[in-house]
Amino acid sequence: MGSFRKLGLWAFIIFLVIALFPVITYAHAYIVKSSPMENQTLSKPPSVVSIQFNEFIQPDFYSLSVMDASGKRVDLKNAHINKQNHAILEAGIKKNLPNGTYSMQWKIISSDGHPVQGVIPFRIGHAGKEANALQGKISSYLPKVDILINRWLLYMSIALYLGVIFFHLFIYRAEHQESSKVQSKSKKIIWLSLLGIAISLLLNLPLQTSINADVTWSQAFTLSLLKETLNHTSFGLIWVVQMMIFGILVITTYFAIKRGSLSSMKAWGASLIFIMGLLITKSLTSHASGHQHEIIPVALDFLHLLAASVWIGILSAIAIILPRSHPETENGHQSRLLYWRVIQRFSPWAIGAVIIIFATGMYGSFMYVPTFYSLIHTSYGRVLLGKIILFFFMFLLGAYHFNQGKKRVRQKLGWTLRLELAIGVIVILMAAILTNLPPATASPGPFDQTKRVADNGYHVSLHISPNIEGINVFKVKLKDKRGRAPTNIEQVTLTFSSTKQAGESTVIVPNAAPGVFQTEGMHLNMAGYWNVRVHVLTKSLDSFDTDFPVVVGSQ
Incomplete structure (x- = not known):
């Protein structure tokens, strides 16, 4: 247990060192503010x-x-990053532009390495009928087959490496005449998993270059483009860190295998630390690091990846490494007893992994999928939903295997174990897809919520559509405690305040129908978290306020 505590301590230290590294921040980029705003009409050219x-x-x-x-x-072709604020991209405009419709067409590379581009239309003066010719849009990078295969290979290779080591350290723990064959298989899988990690990391550099520069694979191997990716992107820094960790991992693995024992924590402790270090770098390139307080989300994302890797890795080890046997022979009987002992030892690890995956997955779901609408109508939400469904089936299979392990039935698990493993492999693929999709927070969908005022029993409803940065329609509906539209309302105002900028703005909402007040405007000028306060003044000069926290999207 002393070695295990030391392993945990060193893993925690490495996590803190990497997590606190000041230069690295990662997440899909989205617009929080633009000047001009989408569809804004300017009285004079900017x-x-x-x-x-x-x-x-x-x-x-x-x-x-x-x-x-x-x-x-019509710009001056001098696009540049603002020197005072490196989150602002700006460009000069030619003088004396005529009235009409214009559009800002932009493209950047997110810190996670994914390109994001879009169009922001605006107007100068009265643009006429052609004003509706352009619509604002934002398109994030959608993963292609090459990047999905690359990410899946990396995750699966890490899972195999971790699974084999955990299998021997905590699950197998047996010495018998077939153990030499088991060890031989295990060593081959370890080296094959390292080969998979190496291939994935080496191909990741030209792959990222092809994405950044929007070029083909053959063009991505151009030395100048590779240097640009390495020297001028955050991806280049994290790639160098990953290659350094991998190099040390290969060395520690070589000496651990040379010592001859796969069940020695002393031999494999350093290798476990560095393979987990690779997982930490993946968490640092996930959506978790884009959170305002990134330490906790990154830590939970790391635990999510670690638990999934250990679960699926040990399943792979059980399916591949354990010796086959014939029940009618004495060796077969001993092998069957060993098999079910392994299943029983694995069960607590599987239960622990399920609890961690469920808890961290729920945290991530609430963070990146703010509404049911975004779960159903965004690519990220739909893939996440599919992952949850598959995870549920894995859980059912795991419960069945746990029950069979307690019974120690004559036959081995067979196809159900292979099915659980196959689902796990698909789950890893879906995890690779999720890391390359923009989170659903970018598209929370229309906002619609009703609250009851405790003092007078009124029901206040607020509807915002489409609930994105730019022009929105705001509708307030009021009902008294009897459910009828009140007739004594003098005025309704909306006050907007953002968590990302100081100050607030207030607008009077015109009456559109009995109990219904509606307005339209650019009152939500950036994506993120807002508070919208509905202030109602009655004809008897009584008033009440209702606050609505709103997640505003960027697309």
């Missing part, structure tokens, strides 16, 4: 246009241009 993102912009592979309705470029 001298500069700017877009502020939720994170620092990568110092390369970005662009910003302004086009008129005919497609002619």
Whole structure:
């Protein structure tokens, strides 16, 4: 147990060192504010246009241009990152632009390495009928087959490595005449998993370069482009860290295998620390690191990956490494007893992994999927839902295997164990997809909520559509304690305040129908968390307030 405590201590130290590294921050980028805002009408041409993102912009592979309705470029072709705030991309505009419809067309590389691009239309003066010709849009990078295969290979290889080591340290713990064959298989799997990690990491550099520069695979091997990715992106820094960790991992693995024992914590402690270090670097490139207080989300994301890797890795070891036997022979009988002892020892680990995966997964779901709408209508939400369903089936299979282990039935688990493993492999693939999709917080969908005022029994409903940064429709519905539209309302106002900027703004909402008040405008000028306060004043000069926390999307 002393060795295990030391392993945990060193793993925690490495996590803190990497997590507190000041230069590395990762998450999908989204717009929090633009000038002009989407579909804003300006009385005169601006001298500069700017877009502020939720994170620092990568110092390369970005662009910003302004086009008129005919497609002619009207900016000064001097797009640059603001020197005082590296989250702002800006460009100068030509003087004396005529009235009309214009669009800002932009592209940046998120800190997690994924390109994000979009169009922000605006108007100068009265643009006429052509004003509706352009619509604002944001398109994030959607993962292709190459990056999914690469991420899956990395996650699966790490899971195999961890699974085999955990299998021998905590599950197998047996010495018999077939143990040499088991050890031989285990060593082959360890080296094959290291080969898979090496292939994934080495191909990750040209793969990321092809994404950044929007070029083909063959063009991505151009030395100048590779240098740009290494020297001018956050990905380059984390890739170097990963390669250093992997190099040390190979060395520690070689000496651990040379010592001959796969069940010695003293031999494998260092290797476990560095393989977990690789998992930590993956958490640092996940959505978790984009949180305002990133230490806890990154730690929970790491625990999620670790628990899933251990569970699926040990399942793989049981399916591949355990010797086959014939029940009618004496060796077969001993092998069957060993098999069920292994299943029983694995069960507590599987239960622990399930609890960790469920708890950390629920935390992540609430953080990245703010509404039921975003769960159903976004790619991230749908993939997450599929992952949850598959996880549920894995849980049912695990419960069945736990019950069979207690009975020690004559036959081994067979196809049900292989099915659980196959589902686990698919879950890892879906995890790879999720890390390359923008979180559902970018598209929370229309906001619709009703609250009851305790003092007078009124019901206040607030509807915001489409609930994104820019122009929205705001509708307030009021009902008295009898459920009828009140007729004594003098005035309704909305007060908007953002957690990301100081100050607040207030607007009077016109009456549209009995008990219904509606307005339209650019009162939500950035994505993120807002508070909308509904203030109701009655004709008898009584008043009451109702606060609505709102998650505003960017697309």
